Structure formats: C-alpha cells, structure tokens
Amino acid sequence: xxxxxxxxxxxxxxREGDPRSVARLISLVENGDPALPEVAAAMxxxxxxxxxxxxxxxxxxxxxxxxxxxxxxxxxxxxxxxVLAVDPSSPFTGGAILGDRVRMQEHTADPxxxxxxxxxRGQLGGLSAATPQAVRVLEGAGCDVILVETVGVGxxxxxxxxxxxxxxxxxxxxxxxxxxxxxxxxxEIADVFVINKADRPGADNTYRDIQGMLALGERxxxxxxxxxxxxxxxxxxxxxxxxxxxxxxxxxxxxSGELRARQxxxxxxxxxxxxxxxxxxxIGDLSGGTALASLxxxxxxxxxxxxxxxxxxxxxLAGG
Amino acid sequence: xxxxxxxxxxxxxxREGDPRSVARLISLVENGDPALPEVAAAMxxxxxxxxxxxxxxxxxxxxxxxxxxxxxxxxxxxxxxxVLAVDPSSPFTGGAILGDRVRMQEHTADPxxxxxxxxxRGQLGGLSAATPQAVRVLEGAGCDVILVETVGVGxxxxxxxxxxxxxxxxxxxxxxxxxxxxxxxxxEIADVFVINKADRPGADNTYRDIQGMLALGERxxxxxxxxxxxxxxxxxxxxxxxxxxxxxxxxxxxxSGELRARQxxxxxxxxxxxxxxxxxxxIGDLSGGTALASLxxxxxxxxxxxxxxxxxxxxxLAGG
Numbered sequence: 001x002x003x004x005x006x007x008x009x010x011x012x013x014x015r016e017g018d019p020r021s022v023a024r025l026i027s028l029v030e031n032g033d034p035a036l037p038e039v040a041a042a043m044x045x046x047x048x049x050x051x052x053x054x055x056x057x058x059x060x061x062x063x064x065x066x067x068x069x070x071x072x073x074x075x076x077x078x079x080x081x082x083v084l085a086v087d088p089s090s091p092f093t094g095g096a097i098l099g100d101r102v103r104m105q106e107h108t109a110d111p112x113x114x115x116x117x118x119x120x121r122g123q124l125g126g127l128s129a130a131t132p133q134a135v136r137v138l139e140g141a142g143c144d145v146i147l148v149e150t151v152g153v154g155x156x157x158x159x160x161x162x163x164x165x166x167x168x169x170x171x172x173x174x175x176x177x178x179x180x181x182x183x184x185x186x187x188e189i190a191d192v193f194v195i196n197k198a199d200r201p202g203a204d205n206t207y208r209d210i211q212g213m214l215a216l217g218e219r220x221x222x223x224x225x226x227x228x229x230x231x232x233x234x235x236x237x238x239x240x241x242x243x244x245x246x247x248x249x250x251x252x253x254x255x256s257g258e259l260r261a262r263q264x265x266x267x268x269x270x271x272x273x274x275x276x277x278x279x280x281x282x283i284g285d286l287s288g289g290t291a292l293a294s295l296x297x298x299x300x301x302x303x304x305x306x307x308x309x310x311x312x313x314x315x316x317l318a319g320g
Numbered sequence: 321x322x323x324x325x326x327x328x329x330x331x332x333x334x335r336e337g338d339p340r341s342v343a344r345l346i347s348l349v350e351n352g353d354p355a356l357p358e359v360a361a362a363m364x365x366x367x368x369x370x371x372x373x374x375x376x377x378x379x380x381x382x383x384x385x386x387x388x389x390x391x392x393x394x395x396x397x398x399x400x401x402x403v404l405a406v407d408p409s410s411p412f413t414g415g416a417i418l419g420d421r422v423r424m425q426e427h428t429a430d431p432x433x434x435x436x437x438x439x440x441r442g443q444l445g446g447l448s449a450a451t452p453q454a455v456r457v458l459e460g461a462g463c464d465v466i467l468v469e470t471v472g473v474g475x476x477x478x479x480x481x482x483x484x485x486x487x488x489x490x491x492x493x494x495x496x497x498x499x500x501x502x503x504x505x506x507x508e509i510a511d512v513f514v515i516n517k518a519d520r521p522g523a524d525n526t527y528r529d530i531q532g533m534l535a536l537g538e539r540x541x542x543x544x545x546x547x548x549x550x551x552x553x554x555x556x557x558x559x560x561x562x563x564x565x566x567x568x569x570x571x572x573x574x575x576s577g578e579l580r581a582r583q584x585x586x587x588x589x590x591x592x593x594x595x596x597x598x599x600x601x602x603i604g605d606l607s608g609g610t611a612l613a614s615l616x617x618x619x620x621x622x623x624x625x626x627x628x629x630x631x632x633x634x635x636x637l638a639g640g
Contacts, residue, residue: 037627044625132626260620267626268616272603274630275637279599283592292588299587300580305364306452306587307357310594317595 007035011042014141022141029133043140050139054164055149061172062196066233067149073243082138082146083115132270166249168192173202190226192245198230286316327355331362334461342461349453363460368583370459374484376470381492382516386553387469393563402458402466403435452590486569488512493522510546512565518550544572606636
C-alpha cells in the first residue's frame with residue numbers, strides 16, 4: 001500500500017477523480033506514511049483552489065443530515081464536493097463516535113462526491129496534523145468545496161475549524177446551545193450559525209440568543225458579521241440559505257483579502273508543525289537515543305532542573 | 321510581581337512554607353514568567369520527594385468533596401498536603417468551570433495545606449506544561465502529598481494524569497460511568513477506582529462493571545492491579561480506604577521500581593516540551609521573524625509544498 005513508487009500513479013489517477021486512488025492517498029495521510037512529502041509535492045500547485053467549509057456542533061444537532069443536504073445542493077450547483085468526517089477520538093480507545101452516516105449513502109454512487117471518515121489513530125500530532133494534508137489531497141483531486149465535519153465541541157474542533165475558510169456552527173433549539181456555544185469557544189470561530197430543527201419549539205429563542213450575543217461582539221468596519229440561518233435539514237428546508245451564506249462569506253473572504261491571509265496562516269501553522277515534528281524526532285535520536293534518557297535521570301535525581309536539561313539537549317542538537 | 325531579584329527570597333520563604341510566597345511562585349508558573357528557569361533551578365534538589373496523586377472523573381461524581389476529605393485524612397496522618405485544581409478551560413473563553421470549592425475552606429487556615437486553582441490562560445503548551453512546574457513548586461515548599469484534581473474527562477485529563485505517581489478515577493452510580501470510563505480512556509490510567517456515593521442505588525452494579533472490566537485486562541505477574549474502593553465522601557465514609565489504597569500503590573511503586581521509571585518518563589517529557597518550546601521560538605525568530613511568513617506565502621501560492629518549506633526552515637535554523 002505504501003510503496004513509494006506507487007505515488008506518482010496514485011496522484012495521477014486521483015487528479016482524474018478516481019475515488020480508490022483518493023482513498024489510498026488519504027490512508028497514507030492517516031497513517032503518517034513516509035511517502036507523504038512526495039504526495040504533498042505533487043499536490044502543491046493545487047493549493048487554495050477549494051473552499052474549505054468546517055461544520056461543527058454538539059451531538060444531536062443534525063450535522064450528518066445537514067452535511068448530506070449541503071452536498072446535494074452543492075452538487076446541483078455544479079460543484080465537486082469532498083467531505084471529511086473527522087473524529088477526535090480518545091487517544092487510548094481509538095473508539096469511533098461518528099454519527100449516522102447512512103443518509104450519506106445516496107451520494108456514494110456519485111463520482112462528483114468524495115466522502116471519508118478520519119480518525120486520529122497513530123498520527124503524530126493527531127488530527128490537526130493529518131486533516132490539512134487530507135484537504136490538500138481532495139483539493140488535488142479536483143474538489144472545489146470541501147466540507148470538514150467534526151463531532152462534538154471542544155478544543156479539537158476549534159483547531160480543526162482553524163483550517164477552514166468558512167466555519168459553520170450548528171445549533172438546535174432546546175439544548176441550551178447558545179450558552180454551550182459560548183462555553184466551547186465556538187462563538188469566536190463561527191462565520192455562519194445554522195439553527196437546525198428550526199420547526200421545533202424554542203427555535204425563535206435560540207435565534208434571538210445568538211443574535212443578542214453577536215450584537216455584543218465588537219467588530220471593525222469591513223469585518224464579517226456572522227450570519228444566522230434557520231434550517232430544517234431533514235426536510236431540506238433552509239439548505240439553499242446555508243449555501244447562499246457560504247457563498248456570501250466566500251465573496252467577503254476574497255474582497256477583504258482575508259482568504260489569502262487565512263491561507264497563509266494555515267500554511268505557516270502546517271510548516272511549523274512539520275518542522276517541529278522533525279526536530280522532535282532529532283531530539284529523540286540524539287546520542288543514539290540516550291541523551292534525553294540520561295538527562296531525565298539526572299532531573300529525577302534532583303541533580304539538574306528541566307530547563308538546564310533542555311538547554312543541554314539543544315546544545316547537543318546544534319553540535320550534531 | 322515578576323522581578324527576577326525576588327526569586328531567591330520567594331523560594332527561601334516558600335521552602336519555609338510561607339503560603340503567599342508559594343502563591344506568587346505558582347503565579348510565575350501560570351504566566352510563563354521569564355524567571356521560571358531560576359525557580360526550577362532552586363527547586364531541582366527537591367525532585368521526587370512528594371507523592372503526586374491525580375484525581376479525575378466526570379462532573380458530579382464528587383471530586384471536590386473527596387479531595388477535601390482526603391486532605392483531612394492526610395493531615396491527620398501528619399502529611400503536608402498540596403492541592404492543584406486544574407481547569408482545562410476553553411482556549412478562547414478562559415471561562416473557569418471549577419466545581420464547588422466552598423467545602424475546601426475548612427483547610428484555608430491550616431498552614432499544612434496549600435490549595436490552588438490553575439487555568440491554562442496564556443501558558444505556552446497549556447496545562448500540560450504548567451502543571452509539572454507547579455508540582456515542583458509545591459514539592460519545594462515541603463508538601464509530601466500533592467493532589468492534582470482535574471475537571472471532567474478527556475485528553476487533557478489523560479495528559480495531566482500522566483504526571484501523577486498515582487491516579488484516582490472517581491465514579492458514581494447511575495451515571496453509566498463504567499462505559500464512560502472506557503470511552504474516555506481512563507480505564508488505562510486508573511491506579512485506584514473510587515466509587516463515590518456508594519450508598520446510592522446502582523453502586524453494586526458499578527462496582528461489578530469495573531471489576532468485570534479489570535478482569536478482562538491483561539496483566540503480567542508483579543503488575544499493579546487497580547484497586548476498587550467504595551466511598552461516601554460527603555459522610556467521610558471509605559476515605560480511609562482510599563488513603564490506604566494510595567499508600568499501597570506507593571509501596572508497589574517503590575518496590576517494583578516503577579516510581580523511578582515514572583519520574584524519569586515525566587522528566588523526559590518535561591525536558592522535551594521545554595526544548596521544543598525553545599525551538600518553536602527560534603523558528604519564529606528566524607530572519608527577524610519573516611522566514612516562516614515568506615515560506616507560508618510560497619505554500620499559499622502553490623510554489624512549494626509544506627514539507628519542502630519545513631526543510632528550508634530547518635536548514636535556516638541549523639545555519640543560524
């Protein structure tokens with residue numbers, strides 16, 4: 001699977017949209033394969049072609065259904081669509097907590113849609129390292145909209161949202177979601193709020209709560225004001241409004257220069273993470289892997305402190 | 321507050337047990353103060369003197385009450401006790417979600433107890449970086465048992481538990497906790513399970529579930545078998561059994577050599593984190609801070625890929 005000589009042909013086929021080649025490339029990404037630099041080099045010239053749309057929200061708000069309906073609407077508008085369903089699972093159990101993906105099956109026969117679930121197993125740096133690379137693969141495969149759906153709310157989602165051009169936060173009435181959104185820090189990352197299940201009691205309250213919180217936020221002239229859209233995804237209602245809000249945000253990103261700024265910020269984060277990963281490996285290799293262990297023993301003895309030990313480790317790195 | 325010339329006198333007073341000096345040193349840790357290496361150097365010789373006991377569990381299981389009762393029992397046994405209540409709050413809101421600390425107030429007048437809440441605000445590397453250093457301060461201040469209480473369950477707790485010699489996982493009946501424990505990965509980190517509120521219906525089921533799961537785990541001869549203790553912390557019942565289990569684990573840690581192994585693993589992790597933090601700062605400083613930005617622009621342009629950019633960044637680091 002990971003033979004380096006396969007990469008050029010995999011990349012060529014992925015660019016033609018062959019779903020099996022795309023799948024194999026994303027598996028390389030998930031497994032941290034040594035051939036990844038080669039994959040990245042082949043994909044580089046496609047950077048920035050797709051709009052990356054993050055989609056997050058608490059369990060039960062209807063993320064899968066909304067994603068499915070968005071895919072349908074984007075396909076009707078002629079887009080090629082990639083979906084990454086990202087699962088920040090426990091570091092130990094590896095247990096997937098993905099939502100119901102059954103409804104997605106209507107799109108599996110459509111060659112213009114690529115759907116993939118990702119977990120963080122085995123990948124150094126976890127999902128925050130693997131997801132941008134998977135996005136690049138989908139971009140290279142010709143997707144022009146990539147939906148990144150994350151489960152739950154929390155720091156992992158905030159990190160993953162930071163790789164999106166546009167972040168949708170889904171809420172549902174009667175879940176105390178406005179407060180939850182504040183607690184989880186998603187208020188700061190949302191470009192579009194989708195109040196799903198808007199035919200249920202309490203939807204107006206949720207709408208007012210969110211608008212009220214947005215009114216409190218400070219914004220400079222020309223800043224994006226987050227949109228609030230009501231939807232009933234299970235009936236397909238309001239989905240076109242969500243697509244329109246995504247398009248409007250894309251226009252703002254381009255006209256304000258923020259699109260380029262976000263792309264550069266993401267690239268900088270990705271480069272830093274890769275460079276630090278290399279440095280971490282070099283530290284582990286110092287003195288045949290014994291440098292860190294012997295310094296750790298001296299700290300445990302109380303002979304030196306961790307800062308002095310870190311300095312000594314780094315002097316070894318510079319000298320090697 | 322952070323004048324470097326204060327550090328020697330703060331450290332001297334902290335060693336005498338002066339609570340205000342301990343508080344100021346932990347504030348330096350929380351704020352990532354430049355004087356931290358000096359603090360660490362002064363504390364180094366005290367390394368490994370305290371038993372670090374992690375205490376975690378879902379909200380509502382009674383962590384604060386249990387901690388309070390453990391402090392009381394440990395004080396009666398003549399120990400000096402430090403408590404760090406760690407709050408892995410949102411990276412954005414900074415909102416504290418600490419439990420009820422009111423009951424702790426009975427100990428605030430006791431000079432043999434030091435209690436402190438910590439949040440991750442502003443600290444590079446978050447709580448996983450700050451907590452070990454705060455532990456070292458408490459160790460230097462003469463605490464021989466340090467309780468590290470974390471809120472909720474998840475990756476942050478697992479990381480923080482990795483700095484403990486002994487990890488207590490609190491459960492309560494009727495919360496589906498046995499399953500929750502598996503999902504959150506705490507089964508692998510628990511040295512002692514405390515089934516709190518053991519006078520409630522369902523306590524026997526929770527006990528059996530945990531024992532059943534432990535029976536499934538594979539253990540080599542001489543490995544620690546996690547203890548399961550029932551308690552009603554609010555009535556003080558079973559607290560002596562928890563203290564006994566902690567003591568028994570300490571004996572096993574010493575006789576098996578695992579205490580030293582854990583201390584070295586923690587020191588290695590701390591040294592690595594500090595060294596990587598320094599390297600991260602050096603990367604940021606390359607070419608007056610412009611190297612990363614210009615590489616990021618080239619990646620955004622599609623001119624190079626992130627791996628090639630990372631290599632270029634690192635070659636600049638070696639040459640500088």
